[in-house]
Amino acid sequence: MKKIVELKNVSKSFDGELVLDHINLDIYDNEFLTLLGPSGCGKTTTLRIIGGFETADEGEVIFMGEEIGDVPPHKRNVNTVFQRYALFPHLNVFENVAFPLREKKVPKAEIEQRVGEMIKLVALTGFEKRSVTSLSGGQQQRVAIARALVGRPKVLLLDEPLAALDLKLRKDMQQELKNIQKATGITFIFVTHDQEEALSMSDTVVVMSEGRIQQIGTPIDIYNEPKNAFVADFIGESNILDGVMLRDRKVSFSGHLFDCVDEGFAPREPVDVVVRPEDVDIVAPEKGMLQGTVTSVTFLGVHYEIIVDIDGFKWMIQTTDFVDVDEHIGLYIEPDAIHIMKKSEYSGMFGDYSSYSMELDEIGELEQIEELGELTEEPVEEAKEAESEA
Amino acid sequence: MKKKASGNLTLIRRLALAPYSFWAALFIVVPLIFVAYYAFTDLQFRFTTDNITRFFTATSTVADETGEHEVRTYVLIFLRSLKLAVISTVICLIFGYPFAYLISKAGARTQSILITLIMIPMWMNFLIRTYAWMTILQDTGILNGFLGMLGLGRIHIIGTESAVVIGMVYDYFPYMILPIYSVMAKMDVKLLEAARDLGCNGVGVLRRVIWPLSLPGVISGVTMVLIPSISTFYISQKLGNGKFYLIGDAIEGQYAANNLHFAAAIAFILMVILLIGMAFMQRFANKRAAV
Amino acid sequence: MKTASKIYTGLVMLFLFAPIAILLVFSFNDSKSLSVFSEFSLHWYRELFRDSETLGAVRNTLVLAVCAALLSTAMGTAAAVGIHKLKSRYMRAVMDTVTNIPMINPDIITGISLMLMFVFVGRLFGAATSLNFATMLIAHITFCLPYVILQVLPKLQQMDKALPEAAMDLGCTPMRAFLKVEVPEIMPGIVTGLIMAFTLSLDDFVISYFTSGNGFQTLPIRIYNMTKKTVTPKMYALATIIFFVILFLLLLSNLTDADTVQAVRTAREKKKAKNKA
Numbered sequence: 001m002k003k004i005v006e007l008k009n010v011s012k013s014f015d016g017e018l019v020l021d022h023i024n025l026d027i028y029d030n031e032f033l034t035l036l037g038p039s040g041c042g043k044t045t046t047l048r049i050i051g052g053f054e055t056a057d058e059g060e061v062i063f064m065g066e067e068i069g070d071v072p073p074h075k076r077n078v079n080t081v082f083q084r085y086a087l088f089p090h091l092n093v094f095e096n097v098a099f100p101l102r103e104k105k106v107p108k109a110e111i112e113q114r115v116g117e118m119i120k121l122v123a124l125t126g127f128e129k130r131s132v133t134s135l136s137g138g139q140q141q142r143v144a145i146a147r148a149l150v151g152r153p154k155v156l157l158l159d160e161p162l163a164a165l166d167l168k169l170r171k172d173m174q175q176e177l178k179n180i181q182k183a184t185g186i187t188f189i190f191v192t193h194d195q196e197e198a199l200s201m202s203d204t205v206v207v208m209s210e211g212r213i214q215q216i217g218t219p220i221d222i223y224n225e226p227k228n229a230f231v232a233d234f235i236g237e238s239n240i241l242d243g244v245m246l247r248d249r250k251v252s253f254s255g256h257l258f259d260c261v262d263e264g265f266a267p268r269e270p271v272d273v274v275v276r277p278e279d280v281d282i283v284a285p286e287k288g289m290l291q292g293t294v295t296s297v298t299f300l301g302v303h304y305e306i307i308v309d310i311d312g313f314k315w316m317i318q319t320t321d322f323v324d325v326d327e328h329i330g331l332y333i334e335p336d337a338i339h340i341m342k343k344s345e346y347s348g349m350f351g352d353y354s355s356y357s358m359e360l361d362e363i364g365e366l367e368q369i370e371e372l373g374e375l376t377e378e379p380v381e382e383a384k385e386a387e388s389e390a
Numbered sequence: 391m392k393k394k395a396s397g398n399l400t401l402i403r404r405l406a407l408a409p410y411s412f413w414a415a416l417f418i419v420v421p422l423i424f425v426a427y428y429a430f431t432d433l434q435f436r437f438t439t440d441n442i443t444r445f446f447t448a449t450s451t452v453a454d455e456t457g458e459h460e461v462r463t464y465v466l467i468f469l470r471s472l473k474l475a476v477i478s479t480v481i482c483l484i485f486g487y488p489f490a491y492l493i494s495k496a497g498a499r500t501q502s503i504l505i506t507l508i509m510i511p512m513w514m515n516f517l518i519r520t521y522a523w524m525t526i527l528q529d530t531g532i533l534n535g536f537l538g539m540l541g542l543g544r545i546h547i548i549g550t551e552s553a554v555v556i557g558m559v560y561d562y563f564p565y566m567i568l569p570i571y572s573v574m575a576k577m578d579v580k581l582l583e584a585a586r587d588l589g590c591n592g593v594g595v596l597r598r599v600i601w602p603l604s605l606p607g608v609i610s611g612v613t614m615v616l617i618p619s620i621s622t623f624y625i626s627q628k629l630g631n632g633k634f635y636l637i638g639d640a641i642e643g644q645y646a647a648n649n650l651h652f653a654a655a656i657a658f659i660l661m662v663i664l665l666i667g668m669a670f671m672q673r674f675a676n677k678r679a680a681v
Numbered sequence: 682m683k684t685a686s687k688i689y690t691g692l693v694m695l696f697l698f699a700p701i702a703i704l705l706v707f708s709f710n711d712s713k714s715l716s717v718f719s720e721f722s723l724h725w726y727r728e729l730f731r732d733s734e735t736l737g738a739v740r741n742t743l744v745l746a747v748c749a750a751l752l753s754t755a756m757g758t759a760a761a762v763g764i765h766k767l768k769s770r771y772m773r774a775v776m777d778t779v780t781n782i783p784m785i786n787p788d789i790i791t792g793i794s795l796m797l798m799f800v801f802v803g804r805l806f807g808a809a810t811s812l813n814f815a816t817m818l819i820a821h822i823t824f825c826l827p828y829v830i831l832q833v834l835p836k837l838q839q840m841d842k843a844l845p846e847a848a849m850d851l852g853c854t855p856m857r858a859f860l861k862v863e864v865p866e867i868m869p870g871i872v873t874g875l876i877m878a879f880t881l882s883l884d885d886f887v888i889s890y891f892t893s894g895n896g897f898q899t900l901p902i903r904i905y906n907m908t909k910k911t912v913t914p915k916m917y918a919l920a921t922i923i924f925f926v927i928l929f930l931l932l933l934s935n936l937t938d939a940d941t942v943q944a945v946r947t948a949r950e951k952k953k954a955k956n957k958a
Contacts, residue, residue: 053846073849074858080850086843090865100851151851407763407776409756410826414779417823421794422782428797489693492686504690506931511697513927515884517904518920522700524908525707532703535717560700613785621787624886628908638789645891650797657793661786668785 002029004154004187005050010059012045019045021211022059027155027189032181034190036198037208038234043191046208047157050189052076064154079148080157084164085140087132093119093143094128100151118146121180138169145180155187162197174201195235199223207231209346228341232274233350239280239315240351243273243340251340254310256289258333262340272341274351277305277318279337288330294323307353314353425661428654441655464640464656468663471637474551475619478558479566482615483608486566490607491600493567494574505571512564517624520557524628527553549631557625558615565614573607574600609675613668621660701924708917725918735919738903742883745814745899749821750879756822757829757878758871762863764830765837780827788824792891795820799892812894820892821882828881829874836870837863880930 005027012020020042027033035043048054049061052073061069068076079100087096095102097118101111119125122142127135132143141161148156158177162170178201181188192198198205199219207214207222207230215227226232229240243253245265251258253273265271285291292310306323308315308331315331323329432438450463493504511519526532527548534544547553577600585599623638630636635643637660644653711722729735764780767773783791796812803811844866848858864871886901893902907916 051850053850072855073846074852074854078850080847082843082847084841084843086841086847088844088847088862088865090868099848103852103857147851404763404766406759407767410760410763410830411776413756413823413826414776417795417798417819418779418782421791421798424797424801425790425794485693489689492690507694508697510924510928510931511701513880513884513931514701514920514924515886515901515904517886517901517908518704518916518923519700521904521908521916522704522920526700526703560696563697617785617787621789623789624905638787641789641793642890645793645796650800653793654797657790661790664787 001031003027004029004031004064005189006060006062007046007049008060008062010046010049010056010061012042012049012054012057019211020049020056023211023213025206025213025216027187029187030185031203032178032188032190032201033204033206034192034198034202035206035208036192036195036234037214038193040210041208042211043193043208044159047080047159047189047191050155051078051080051157077153078155078157079151079153080159081141081144081148081161083159083161085144085161087140087143087147089131089133091132092128093124093130093132093135096132096143097146097150099147104151114150115146118150121149121183122146122176137165138173141165141173145177149180149184149186153186155189156181158188158190160191160193162192162194170197177201199235207234209234225339226274226341228344228346229272229274229348229350230344230346232272232339232341233346237277237316237318238351239275239277239353241273241275241313242348243271245269245271245340249335251338254290254313258289258338259335260338260340261336262338265340265342270343272343272347272351274339274341275315275333275337277316278303279333280315280317280319281332281334282317282319282321282323283330283332285328285330288332290331292329292331294325294327294329297323297325316353422661425654425658428651429658430655431651433651441652442659444652445655445659464637467635467640468637468660470634471620474554474558474634474636475616478555478562478619479612479615481555481559482563482566483612486563486611487570487604487608490567490570490574490604493571494577501575505568508564508567511560516561519561520625520628523553523557523560524548527556527629548629549633551630551634553629554626554634554636557629558619558622561622561625562615562618565618566611569610569614570604570607573604577603605675609671613671617664620664701920704917704920705924707914708921710914713914725914728915729918729922732915734898735900735903735907735915738898738900741814741898742900745817745821746879746882748818749825749882750875752818753822753825753878754829754871754875757826757874758833758867760826761830761833761837761867761870762859765834780830782827783824784827784831788885788887789891791824792820792888795823795888796891812892814895814897816892816894817889817897817899820888821885824885824888825878825881828877829871832874832877833867833870836867840866876930 003026005025007023007025010020010023011018023042023046025046035046037043045054049056052068052071056069060067063071063076063078088099091099094115097115098111101114106114115128119128122145124139124142124146127139132140135143144161161177162173165173174197177188177190190198190201199222202219204216205219205222206216209230215222215231217225222231223235226235226238232238232240241253243251245251245262245268246257247267248263248265249260251260251262251271251273290310292308292315294306295309295314296307298305303318303320304322306317306319308317308329310331317331427435429441430437430439432440445464446462448463449460451458452461453459493501496504524531528534529544529546529548531548533547537544547556581599581603582595585595590598620636621638621641623636623642626632626634626636626639632639637656641653641656641660644650644656706718708725709721709723710718711720711724764773764776767776795816799811799816840863844862845855845858848862849855853861884901885899886905889899889902890905893899898906904916904919907913
């Protein structure tokens, strides 16, 4: 596989605040890569550095083997789908898509043909003469994609393009984006804070936090083999416990010795243990490796989500068996359901569900989306300020 | 060097501001300094406070039914200007506020028609507007002709303070309506519904929701009526028959007499008083906004 | 309530338009009387069109307004772009304050202040009268500028910041991105600013009065001089013509106003949707 974009030791700060901390990232041809992380993790800044809207303070940006740190956006063979689309309101659908071709003085007949193709690709045939302001969110999204693709970029950057759509539409667009990527063979670099979106669409997921890359891997790797407590918590639900690796394949936590499949730790090394809620079986108390009391039960349709108190630590378990609050139950965990991680700066920060409630989680997500809106605006402003200062 | 990407654009944008900065400094700021300079100098451009003192101390005698009085000419003129301007502003507010509210509650088409209608007289030159009233209010004018036809006798109104106030109200009425309307038009109907829902009656909604929210419009309306009224000179000349010398007339008179230093002094004093007044109003507005 | 507001609206309109209607009617009066309409005649219009001084003033006013509007719009638009990009809050506050001065200051002070400066500078160069067309043009540009800036700046602020970035992303140089994407976005503001500057310049009397000289006379100054002495219905004829010109301009600008067009369009669409449902 051919490397198409390389970030080498890239750092960036706004107003003395470090936003990117020595990022190293290789992006390959034909890849669907997702930058995933909470707001403020630096994912949008990374995208903007690749797009040419920000300049790295330190490090190199290499595009197809060439340093492009000083190349302005209009000279980069990279196009962006902006968060709120940034369609030109004074131009209709056709002219929006034709914009980059007109800029390059492409012959008229070819413009007609290529714009037509693109409009067909995003299923907007018949909408050519419509004003972009009269389109729905999903349609605007398609115009933005067509406009970014018509110039045949090597890489397409997508900055939270689905954030403004409702859930149903978002699912459809995810599939469609994936199809478009396959059909065109263009490298997609996708920014999102939605882990589900990242897992379902990407070839490679890059998990970021606090300006650093936490883990790079396939969605399955990221989910099954999170590198630290941050990744384990951010991707899906996780019970994260303090444990001690006694020797290879033997780990002790919650006062019990478990068989596991992990090796290569020092004897008696303190570790973080991850157990996914769906990997815990509920059994009779006397048959369980651990025993605890159910403190809450939430019905979610496909399964129940229950919180179990085991010696003061609250576990989250997803089960199809019905149990009642206050019931005393036993837990059984298969060796391959236990994932061992090295201790990190994130140890002890995540993975306890003692203050957990569904409601809180949703509010948290909402806030995150709102924050995101502010956050993506602010760095732009700051960046421009920084530029004009120079 | 790395900032090159958009550096040239930034440069262009900074250059874009240069002509205006230059212009504003030369033709907005420097002329104001000249007002102060002239106000505090005599004909030979030597420093003096005589012009300012003269404003506060110059006296003249006026006669009325109780005899002759010695009055401070310019202080009296200023107070008269202030009085007439305040009366006009209050009248504009009392009649303009409900009207702005009415417009904001009308349908979209009606709104735009009414606003256009209000703007038509506004764009007519105020000299012509004032002049129209002169022909109406004259002793031999239409009003008296009309009253005579009805057998109600004649009234003498031209040359009185009332005539001046009518002229001011007529000339600046649209300036009161428009800012209040634009604030009210933007007001969220849901707020009013919420107030109702929370137990406000009609008066309560007006007092506790509509009025405080429309206050910025009111303040800008008041400013836009008060300031031209207080400094006008044409209205008083035409409708006051020159009997009601206002502060604007004083400035214009000194200018016409080529008495630039004293004209500057009066302008300077007016400017300072307005500045203090506006700062005061701004504080009042901020306080209200904070409550 | 409904009837009450209609009556109120009627009264306000009567107050606003009765004086103008009277001017209109009496401009067609044959006699000089201002209270009795004797006979329909175009006498005063003929008089007006024979008055070369007034016609000259009309021409002067138009020349001045066109120059002032174009120059203040060009400079004001550039200024708005620059102010929009100002990074320092302090600079921004200074710019805002200075820009506000001519709008808040009474016209008479703006007029006096400019006049004092022109006279002073003129005296330095030994000129007897330093007021002329140029000083008036400077004055007009000065008081039009803030209005232009105030029209353009909000359009820049409302614009999606990603738009120029998108244009650059799609192959525009920064300058082209500005011309092809930002300018169309702020165009309504520029046009409104231009129209405002034009009408303000046409209409201004007070500032013109203090900064004019050398026989250069605009229409408002001419009107002032005409109304100084006696009342003449020639003035009414002039007022009537001005009224219809203004009516025409207002209707025109209302028709071309993008916001209005947009409002009407959305209203229509809503209606359609309602009908369908």
